[in-house]
Amino acid sequence: MAGFRPRVPAPADITMIAHHSVTLLFDLSDGADLAHDARGRYGRGSVAVGLLPGDFRASGRAGEVLQIRLEPVAAAALLGAPADLSGEAVPLEDVWGRDAAQAEDRLRAAGTWGERFTAARDILTRRLTELTRPDTRPPVDQEVAHAWRRTLGSRGRVRVGSLADEVGWSRKRLSARFSSQLGIAPKRAARLVRFDHAAHLLAAGRTAAGVATESGYVDQPHLHRDVKEFTGLTPAAVATAPWLAIDDLAWPASPPPAPMHQRP
Structure with missing residues (x-):
């Protein structure tokens, strides 16, 4: 995990290259200020970036952003099979579901980055517990x-x-x-x-x-x-x-x- 906060109120401009993880970017600004572009597909707000995203750029006047990188095996358990994300960047709610907004609100309300990282771990742990049961086959052999x-x-x-x-x-x-x-x-x-x-x-x-x-x-x-x-x-x-x-x-x-x- 990494947290980003601009030193001064100014537009952010981030380029992300191919990485061996699935990356979640939580936009914690007051309202969908983080703009992103992957292979000519534009979006705003929190985003999930799959393996090999190509030319991915994030920009805007986002106040704070929490980045979480998941190894593909963990991403498969937390988000479903990440094959659908390969080479793509999609709105977080598309892979996280309706709980994405609740996760954003909880992270946004945290008073410090330490509290925010702790909350993020708790959110991931709870989601993993809810989605994996002993009687179900794991998404990855x-x-x-x-x-x-x-x-x-x-x-x-x-x-x-x-x-x-x-x-x-x-x-x-x-x-x-x-x-x-x-x-x-x-x-x-x-x-x-x-x-x-x-x-x-x-x-x-x-x-x-x-x-x-x-x-x-x-x-x-x-x-x-x-x-x-x-x-x-x-x-x-x-x-x-x-x-x-x-x-x-x-x-x-x-x-x-x-x-x-x-x-x-």
């Missing part, structure tokens, strides 16, 4: 959940064939179930996770050649290819891109961002 967590833990350097062997499935079956339940093919998920690790290293000042080697790329051109695909930029430009400064804990080598923010 345990084999798929294992494959995702291995992909994340290996920083995208585990092969799909190896994952299939670990869970006792064929590669074709794993790819099909992984894609349908998480909204992204396992090979592409590995590329996305590997890119995210490489971006951290680039932001920390490492050379592109060193990052390519450390991140498991065949060579530097393959790193350039992924960075270009996921950001539209070169590795050198990624290292100083403004969106890397939004989270000074995840990106400690970056300069302080323009908006104030706090994290739990």
